[in-house]
Amino acid sequence: MKKGTYEVKIITDFAAAHQLRNFRGKCENLHGHNWKVEVVLRGVELEECGVLVDFGEVKQATREILSSLDHLYLNDLPFFKERNPSSENIARYLFEQLSEKLDNEKRWLYRVSAWESADACATYMSE
Numbered sequence: 001m002k003k004g005t006y007e008v009k010i011i012t013d014f015a016a017a018h019q020l021r022n023f024r025g026k027c028e029n030l031h032g033h034n035w036k037v038e039v040v041l042r043g044v045e046l047e048e049c050g051v052l053v054d055f056g057e058v059k060q061a062t063r064e065i066l067s068s069l070d071h072l073y074l075n076d077l078p079f080f081k082e083r084n085p086s087s088e089n090i091a092r093y094l095f096e097q098l099s100e101k102l103d104n105e106k107r108w109l110y111r112v113s114a115w116e117s118a119d120a121c122a123t124y125m126s127e
């Protein structure tokens with residue numbers, strides 16, 4: 001029988017202010033968003049208790065990282081000094097921080113998506 005892959009996803013959010021340097025138009029001005037964040041892990045083998053990873057563990061790890069962004073002016077943070085705090089770079093920041101906390105031999109962080117509004121989202125993912 002063909003083997004499948006498990007996928008676990010949690011959704012959370014944070015609020016922050018930013019401005020996009022050298023960007024055409026209104027987004028160069030200081031403004032804010034309530035970003036929705038999706039965190040997705042994949043793996044082929046479950047824990048003995050039948051889960052790939054506890055939703056609670058993923059939520060907790062994500063909350064810890066998001067506390068370094070929440071209600072802040074993102075352009076002031078070291079990661080965004082040399083790159084714009086676009087949704088792409090926010091997704092990358094979260095991916096890099098979270099994969100250190102969540103990856104193990106049975107599962108890996110597959111992608112992080114940052115939704116800037118209900119109809120616009122950027123994703124950073126493993127190759």
Ligand SMILES: Nc1nc2c(c(=O)[nH]1)N=C([C@H](O)[C@H](O)COP(=O)(O)OP(=O)(O)OP(=O)(O)O)CN2
Pocket residue numbers: 020027031085086087088116117120122
């Ligand atoms: N690929 C990306 N494009 C844009 C980003 C981004 O992070 N990645 N960010 C912005 C700005 O942050 C801007 O605040 C949002 O732009 P936009 O969706 O165009 O603006 P509105 O919310 O006003 O949406 P409308 O559909 O134009 O009403 C821009 N682009």
Ligand SMILES: [Zn+2]
Pocket residue numbers: 018027031032033116
């Ligand atoms: Zn914006």
